Amino acid sequence: MKNIDDFSRYEEALWKLPVSRRISFVSQSPCDDQVVTQQALSEEDDAVWGIKSGALMVKLIVESDGDICFIKSRRITRKGSGPRLVKTVRLLEPIATHLAILLDLGPDEIRRLLPGHRFSPYFELLCRVMERIAHVQPSLHHWRTFSDDEAEKFVRHFNKLVRLVRKKGRGQEVQSALDGWRRRMRARTASSREYIDQIFALYPDVFSIHLNLSYCMQGGVDTLVWKSPFTLRQAKAHLAKYDRFLREHYPVIGHLYWREYGSQSGYHFRVVYFVNCSIKSMDHRVMPLLEEHWRKHITEGWGRHYSSRSARYRHFGVDRLRAHELRESARKALVNDLERHITQVDFWAFHKEGGKCFGRGQAPVALLQAMTGGVRRG
Numbered sequence: 001m002k003n004i005d006d007f008s009r010y011e012e013a014l015w016k017l018p019v020s021r022r023i024s025f026v027s028q029s030p031c032d033d034q035v036v037t038q039q040a041l042s043e044e045d046d047a048v049w050g051i052k053s054g055a056l057m058v059k060l061i062v063e064s065d066g067d068i069c070f071i072k073s074r075r076i077t078r079k080g081s082g083p084r085l086v087k088t089v090r091l092l093e094p095i096a097t098h099l100a101i102l103l104d105l106g107p108d109e110i111r112r113l114l115p116g117h118r119f120s121p122y123f124e125l126l127c128r129v130m131e132r133i134a135h136v137q138p139s140l141h142h143w144r145t146f147s148d149d150e151a152e153k154f155v156r157h158f159n160k161l162v163r164l165v166r167k168k169g170r171g172q173e174v175q176s177a178l179d180g181w182r183r184r185m186r187a188r189t190a191s192s193r194e195y196i197d198q199i200f201a202l203y204p205d206v207f208s209i210h211l212n213l214s215y216c217m218q219g220g221v222d223t224l225v226w227k228s229p230f231t232l233r234q235a236k237a238h239l240a241k242y243d244r245f246l247r248e249h250y251p252v253i254g255h256l257y258w259r260e261y262g263s264q265s266g267y268h269f270r271v272v273y274f275v276n277c278s279i280k281s282m283d284h285r286v287m288p289l290l291e292e293h294w295r296k297h298i299t300e301g302w303g304r305h306y307s308s309r310s311a312r313y314r315h316f317g318v319d320r321l322r323a324h325e326l327r328e329s330a331r332k333a334l335v336n337d338l339e340r341h342i343t344q345v346d347f348w349a350f351h352k353e354g355g356k357c358f359g360r361g362q363a364p365v366a367l368l369q370a371m372t373g374g375v376r377r378g
Helices: 004-015 044-062 095-105 107-113 121-132 134-141 148-169 172-202 232-249 286-298 320-343 367-371
Strands: 023-027 038-041 069-076 084-091 117-119 205-219 252-262 266-276 303-305 309-314 349-351 358-360
Touching: 004 172, 044 095, 044 107, 044 121, 044 148, 069 148, 084 095, 084 148, 095 107, 095 134, 107 121, 117 121, 121 134, 121 148, 121 172, 134 148, 148 172, 172 252, 172 320, 172 358, 205 232, 205 286, 232 252, 232 266, 232 286, 252 349, 286 303, 286 309, 309 320
Parallel strands: 023 205
Antiparallel strands: 023 038, 069 084, 117 349, 205 266, 205 303, 205 309, 252 266, 252 358
16 A cells, blocks of 8 residues: 555544355265255355454444443333333444344354454454343443343443443554454555556556356255364365466466365365456456366366356556556456455465465566566466
């Protein structure tokens, strides 16, 4: 990123990004050939949504002032008696919505579903606070049912909790953790943008291939217990073999990749390849071939893929007055597309174990080298 203000605007936009789905495929047979494979919706989607809701709830609390929970009087009428005022709990939106989403799953279940992950500092703060108030957590589920004295007691305790979250959230420990989190995100985003800029400076016709590559999880006797058929070392070897295949058959000028892991979906790669279309005809018909190669030849039937897509970005063949304008428009379109692909889940949680989970190819080679048969490395 060019400056802090630029990243601040970008960070605010990330909070509004929808949570991407993690799709897992479950097989009952170790000799699976996709005929008996069923697609299962993963609970990891709910876990990531819970992380985002918890982090956003803390963010709203830390950045606000005053009470968030208060008493509201409501007039009710019953048969045989006159109207009377009842005190009920009022919790500001969207705090109430985020709290309900988080409580449906719970921090412990989120950690179980996403082992080896590091979570947003705001979510980590919320987990520590909830551990301290474990004895009153049940009341958080039923706050809408409290009235009169129970309502007043709940409001008093909840606002005390809010003040604790504000104090901790504005403290040095959490703010330092947030700064480190932002530096990591800013460095990754700046690195990706710089990489794309280098590609656009050298290649006027770029074909991008966005792949979501994963594996079929092996189901046991109890289908709720799933097991990944491959280790991290094998998954890395598969991606390296797939990378060699693309570079042997297409003029690849660069790539970016992200690795994720979940207890139900196993290892999952999000990969973006850039192909030089100036020296090879490329179109969308290549996507089924690439997906089939991953499934059948790289993983020997265990590989899966979903939501893959491709796009072409061109900025030549126009008059010189508009050349720069169209080139910049194409570059921004690719950057925006990639940044959504980069930060869908990783903004709230990323896999910290098993080595680097984000990477990019080497700096793109000059167009002249590629056209004259020079070594092409991403």
